Amino acid sequence: MAVSTIFAQATAPGRAGIAVFRISGPQSSRVLAKLTKSPLPAPRRAVRRTLWSADGLGAEPIDDALVIWFPGPASFTGEDLVELHIHGSIAVLSALARELKNTYGLALAGPGEFTRRAFDNGKLDLTEVEGLADLIAAETEAQRRQAMRQAGGALSRLYEGWREKLVNALARLEAAIDFPDEDLPPDLIPAVDHAMAAAEEAIGLHLDDGRRGERLRDGLSIAILGAPNAGKSSLLNRLARREAAIVSAQAGTTRDVIELHLDLGGYPVTLADTAGLRETVDAIEAEGVKRAFDRAAAADLKLLVLDGTALGTERPLVDAETAKLIDDDALLVLNKADLAKGSSGPAMPHEIAGHPVLAVSALTGAGIEQLVEALGTVAGARLALGTAPALTRERHRAALERCQAALLRGMDAELPELKGEDLRLAVQALGEITGRVDVEEILDRIFREFCIGK
Template identity: 60%
Template sequence: MASTIYALSSAPGRAGVAVVRVSGPQAGDAVIALCGDLPKHRFASLRKLRNAEGVPIDEALVLWFEKPNSFTGEDVAELHIHGGRAVLAALFEALAKVPGLRLAEPGEFSRRAFENGRLDLTEAEGLGDLINAETEAQRRQALRQMQGGLSDLYEGWRARLTHALAHLEADIDFADEDLPEGVAAEVRPQVARLREEIAGHLADNRRGERLRDGLMVAILGAPNVGKSSLLNALARREAAIVSDLPGTTRDVIEVHLDLGGYPVILADTAGLRDTADMVENEGVRRALKRAEAADLKLVVLDATRDVVPPETLQLIDRDAIVIANKIDAGSIPENYTINGRPVLPVSVRSREGMDALLAALEQEVTARIGLTGSAGITRARHREALTDCVAALDRFLAGNGRNNQAPELAAEDVRLAARSLGRITGRIDVEDLLDVIFRDFCIGK
């Protein structure tokens, strides 16, 4: 980190204001080269920026943050300039001529913040999620994680394991000393309680990951029941082709929705039926595959038909919302249910029943990915590390209880459990993860 980096931290393209960030040991030299002196720490100052030849570049707000009280923990300058392409190009040309400066790589500011102890890995991931959040619930989850919701939880668990490990190792290292009897035995119920807490945290039905990535909802049913029309109605645009001809939809069409603040990926699929058409048959195969992968299914029936096709009937389970479309031309019995699921009467054409459908859909989405009182797991790597932690604690509890396990092996299991938690926040053994975590950040972050 001997070099000083700079990059555009605001969105690219023409804008009223653009923010250029500079971080590193030569950040102060860069500011002096541009405007003659250093502004007061943490105060916004209006300055004229000039290049090395003294030619004016722009009039800008300059903010100066002395290390370690900055985002990266280094000396940092922020230059708030007018957001024209020519202004930005002139400023970058001037910065490139300052000795020791170079363009930042993607995520390099955040990586420096991590390496200087300003963020841990979960907080850095929360920051990335906050930048990419598209719905209110995603924003709230990301902000909670960025502010330490997950790291506080995991570091608290790790501290408890470290305390337990200290007792186990004291029993090993000072076996000949006058220690209180049963020190190691007291550890077992503590570890058992912690193991249950972590296992309960894991048993979340992947709520946090689904919220971060979006809930997968598949629209399924026979040909010509109105699946594509339903997709267009929910998306409020013509996302799919609608035709009276059976088999019009032959591939999966996805639309991203913000439903009550929650992200939903809605997929229209091919009509389910036996067909000799090779292309349509592939569409049916993809529809069934999407049904298996979906978190929630919208199974569409035709209210003008008396019989539910068997291909449709087998999809109706507890993860299905059943819809009888075309009630403007037909009808269904009152309080009608199929496979124990209520059937919602709807007419996509007249929009009758659509408000009730939206309410039911929002209720199901909220039940699956709604925010809870505590921070949730948001990434597969968190889940993998927590699973490893529980496995190590299970070995400790089983060996320490039944097989009279050697105390050194028991301590090693607790140590491995603590290391698994440390990998999540970045306290230990994470060098190989850093490139993966930070490479998806934008250049100026």
């Protein structure tokens, strides 16, 4: 099947100082020579050329550009590839796209098509492709570091190392099955079992990571919870440094969950403001309270906001509904501390039920810096990158769990043939992660994450 030559704008659409077009495929060199009316430049060197149009009565310049020629296979896609760095006006972009499509018959690339060709040509495996997608989407420093590690092949090397050892064990097992009468080492089957056990143990440790890598990709989930009028929405606004949620003296203003994405010390965090926790006969508010408890159950951390004005009064500082949520995943915050200080009641509590309490004022900003620091410490403890590459996707986790289950079955199997079948399933599961086996059904889903031109 003939391979088409594709093109796309690799930079974001819209007006800009500079825009980049990519061309990849067998016609790339011919198109570059005709566009510039010049011989091909030296590979991988940026040179200035005029791009010419062949439309109308005669050729006329489209733009002055920097052009770079990447002969395959030493290119991103593994094919002949051209980059055109042009001025980013709408008129120039439109003229060049029209020329490439209408004059030269090039096909407009779809989302991720350049990266798909890189995968098809062996330049990247699937974990590196997914790392590249995460790098493009990274919003915080920690996400960038994790994505760079994966795009650089850290996960690939880990999984391929396990796969290589299991393939070697399978080869030894196949020899024992196919040539039982030959003079084979007596410890051949025990050596296979040892290799399977070592791989199973390593995979188990990799899986038992608290979903650190997946959480870093998606962001640490923090739910802000507490009684009505404790100042949850005001606290969210103070952390966001903008009016993200409606604030009112009327209890029950927040009816639904309001989400906010923040960068805390380089770690991604999703804050969720929730409805006040209380018994209510209002059907809409009751649904909001239910959603608040649902979000509390799903959150990585619960930020329990207490009303500081309750100090020195008959009102309990911790209401019954909020008290249900105090556990090791809860951080207690005493809001309205500026008002509580003037109280003639008891002193400011430093801990409740063995949990430390941070005193803040969403109104004045007092204590907010310490709260942000505490949240950043929690995020760092739960999301910090270790020395080993982290598991980043549910697809990887599901394949590794299948691999682990197959290895456990194989170690218990008495017949070599059954042991060999489970070993083959384990090798196949690892190969699915990197793309070493047929995984056509998941490829479209992976490459759709990319933007046009990548």
